Amino acid sequence: HVFGTLATLDVRADSARDADDAIAMAMRMLARRHQQWHAWEPSDLTALNARVAGGAEARIPEALAPLFAESLPMVTASDGAFDPAAGALIA
DSSP, X not given: OBTTBOOOOOOOOSSHHHHHHHHHHHHHHHHHHHXXXXXXXXXXXXXXXXXXXXXXXXXXXXXXXXXXXXXXXXXXXXXXXXXXTOHHHHO
C-alpha cells in the first residue's frame, strides 16, 4: 500500500535477480515519496500545509518540488477541476 491505496508493480527483467533489484529500488522510492508526499500522515507535505494554514510564509521543500511541478499544470489544464490543494475544503 502506498498513499492509502494498493499499488501494483509489473517488472520485466532478464533475470530474477534483476527483477528483485528493480522491485526493491521501486519500493524504496515509493516509501521515500510516501514519507515526503503523504497528504494526511506526517510528511513534508503535511508540515508545509500546517505552516501555510497557520499563516506562515513557507518555501516548498526540495522533496516536494517534483510534486508541485507535475500537479500545478494539471490545475490549469483542468480549469481547476483537479486541485490537489482542495483537501481542507473537502474535509
